[in-house]
Amino acid sequence: MKIGELAKRSGLTAYTIRYYEQIGLLPVPDKDASGQRDYDASILTWIEFLGRLKSTGMPIREMLRYAALRQQGPATDAERRALLEAHRHKVRAYVADLQANLLVLDAKISGYADAEERIETNGQQQRKPLRARRTRAL
Amino acid sequence: MKIGELAKRSGLTAYTIRYYEQIGLLPVPDKDASGQRDYDASILTWIEFLGRLKSTGMPIREMLRYAALRQQGPATDAERRALLEAHRHKVRAYVADLQANLLVLDAKISGYADAEERIETNGQQQRKPLRARRTRAL
């Protein structure tokens, strides 16, 4: 598989693939007679995994650590596992943080919703105390 | 309150506070006789809210949109609410994505755990098929 094909299949651009190779995230592939990269389909699995690390916020440096360990073979399994566990821990904390912030966001949005309602039903007096609990879920 | 004090209380650096002011995320505060910024404590609420938007991944550009609407007063409430709802939607999707990726990460870690176990109990024959379901939660 040439780089354009791999780009299509992996979702990365050819630029990014070369960049990843340059920094050591992707292995240097075989080259054909005219010097063009020739990829084995198995690289897709690795790229997909990298994508998961990336989309869970792992910085490239840490992916590089992992990639380096991987290249040293099964002797580094324990260390790789530890790396992934540490990462998982961070991601879990991050998710918890996001969820807490979502609650605050919900409250803020409810505030706007209530204000809107006070205007719509505008008439004589302001019904509903400012901190009403009813939220009118959408 | 001067900028150093606000920095301590808000968790931002003075550099960042000036930068936020420069780009319009924070209002230009009053200055004292010698030209130093003098902040009202109420700014802390706003900074905290900005922090939540930021830590849920909202780019500064969008916070600027929100800040601009806010400065135009209550007439923009509906639009602000819409902005926050759109953002909430993205954050929820992002959390869902993270959780999906966490499951894959769990599986990967379990793989390493199983491999480790096969080595520890090493002896004569490899017990356990490679894709054993038991995960030994930690």
Add this chain to the structure above:
DNA sequence: CCTTGACTTAGAGTGCGCTCGAACACCTAG
């Protein structure tokens, strides 16, 4: 009086993760 420390400005520099431009090589189809 003088030093110290917190402040002011404008503008340059940093780190991350790409993204692209330029100039050139090569293969394939018309």
Add this chain to the structure above:
DNA sequence: CTAGGTGTTCGAGCGCACTCTAAGTCAAGG
């Protein structure tokens, strides 16, 4: 034979969000 498409390398450029430097001002304490 030639035009188009895809590839190559190297190095520069970009967008984001800060972060810091330099040179100067100012108020308070010893």
